[in-house]
Amino acid sequence: MLVTLGFTMVALFMVLIMTKRLTPVVALILVPLAFAVIAGTGVGVGDAVMEQVGKFAPTAALLFFAIVYFGLMIDVGLFDPLIRLILRICGNSPVKVVIGTAVLTSLVSLDGDGSTTFIITVSAMLPLYLRLGLSPVVLTVVANLAAGVMNIIPWGGPTVRAATALGVSPSELFNPMVPSMLAGLAAVVVMAWTLGLSEKRRLAKAGREFGIETVELVEVREPALAGGGPGAGTAHRTTGSAGGAALGGDDDGMTSGALDPDRPTLRPKLIWFNGALTVALLVLLGMDVMPLPFLFMVAAALALLVNFPKPSEQVERIKEHSSSIVAVVSMVFAAAVLTAVLTETGMDTAMARWLVDIVPDAWGPHLAVITGVLSMPLTFFLSNDGFYFGVLPILSEAASHYGISSVEMARASIVGQPVHFTSPLVPAMLLLISLAKVDLADHHKKVIWRSVVLSLVMLVAAVASGVVPFG
Structure with missing residues (x-):
């Protein structure tokens, strides 16, 4: 149920803002709250939101x-x-x-x-x-x-997180x-x-x-x-x-x-x-x-x-400059609601584990490539911390049974960063569109599919150069 609710919530949120039926701030607040009520945590989510607001301050x-x-x-x-x-x-x-x-x-x-x-x-x-x-x-x-x-x-966040989570050297991960x-x-x-x-x-x-x-x-x-x-x-x-x-x-x-x-x-x-x-x-x-x-x-x-x-x-x-300030700061605090609901209801963990579980055993030898593909949606609706410390170790453990090393899994896991950077949960992206006075829906319509293509290009290049095993 949590998996269905989680994916439905993310899909509804994206549809509403990309069709401009709701502003991003309203969608970030009301859509997650509605799904929190459906999940049975409507009352308790308030404290979780306040905790996230403190982290986002x-x-x-x-x-x-x-x-x-x-x-x-x-x-x-x-x-x-x-x-x-x-x-x-x-x-x-x-x-x-x-x-x-x-x-x-x-x-x-x-x-x-x-x-x-x-x-x-x-x-x-x-x-x-x-x-x-x-x-x-x-x-x-x-x-x-x-x-x-x-x-x-390597001095950016994702590479360091991936290296730390799997206990590998950042240079060994990044240089290839x-x-x-x-x-x-x-x-x-x-x-x-x-x-x-x-x-x-x-x-x-x-x-x-x-x-x-x-x-x-x-x-x-x-x-x-x-x-x-x-x-x-x-x-x-x-x-x-x-x-x-x-x-x-x-x-x-x-x-x-x-x-x-x-x-x-x-x-x-x-x-x-x-x-x-x-x-x-x-x-x-x-x-x-x-x-x-x-x-x-x-x-x-x-x-x-x-x-x-x-x-x-x-x-x-x-x-x-108040209009730009209000636009970006309000979206940052509104994003705290989405993050809190995903965490408090357990939707984030359930969605990640479901994606891992649906991978057939026959695909085991291809887990590095599968991880590269999964890194796109997972880092879009999860924080980098949630993906690299929560999901990647599970994937890496499963891949080890097929002879895929931790460093190879770590390399595959970072190719989704172009997609991650388009997420409304990334404050830098919110700052970008606010400074340029661009509507989030207009930005997403042009950037998301291109970011997916970029991640796939990086993944194909990594496989072609042999640093990420295909199977």
Whole structure:
């Protein structure tokens, strides 16, 4: 019964948010509670939810102040020079911009922290997407996919968990998986290329529909972004009354705030202070010497004080970013309800064990490959801790009877990370769509099936290179 309830709950939740019949926050709260009542634990689930809320509170604080801090850095123009550089490299090519997003995300992901990766990527690329009229959903999809592949690096969470759970060396686990990771990254670039082509065709079609004779980016003498020198910027040149609409150029708040070269929040004289503060913050984040929420709290407070010394200005800046803050923090706490219900009712354990039990004995020699496939759905609706410490040891024990080693099972278990990174239970993903102001349903429609393809590509590469046995 718990297995049926668990899968039905997850399926209903996904259908409701992807069809936009409910907002993610409402679905994350009401759908699990309804199934908790059906499972007979409706009353007792309250304490479990509060326990999970307590566990999620540091993450919520991190995301709250991270949004404030990097929102401020966009406001004051810290990333404008970087955007101009990317413009010069990518030009007006949607394909180059989308591929550049994949490359940038992959490089930044080397720090092993998903939240930092998405903050930097969105801060650098979103204004560029808005300039060119590209869909922000493409940005979130490509960033999510690239970060998911890179999440298997040995200093990231999944690889360490898998190694710890099965008592193997992280380097012995990861090093042979490098070709598989590279295959995944190559697949991400291909997906980015196809998405870029799709956006290019969309913009061309929109230009024709709105009667635009020419749609191109041309060099201009004035800086397109604050702080630029002569010839540093670009601008749309169109003929036709609906050029802005065709290019997605209607102001949506973010456009006017992030791209307006005359925005009153610019602080060009403080660019060195803001740059030094940001570098110091990122270094401390990488060193992991202090709690991440605390670091962002201090950085946000300093940024507010120096850039906007008047209390009224500080309040205004926080209010400016309040919609993004409320969206992501509310989803984090709402996700605590889903996690609590899965745990309190025992649905998570029942679902995992059922999936293990239904594997026929004849498939035993193929348990490594089966584990790679199971890692996709299991890490989507389970935490990494739940999968690697609860499910993987069971699978590994069964596989040992067929001569499959623990390290081979550990390697297979990490190929599902691209799918895991798309889960609504991953705070970094929630931060990504909130920063880009993208609807979760729109994001999931494009990213989930692509993440499954990526995981399968990595699994096939691992099998082909012999580091994960087929049988």
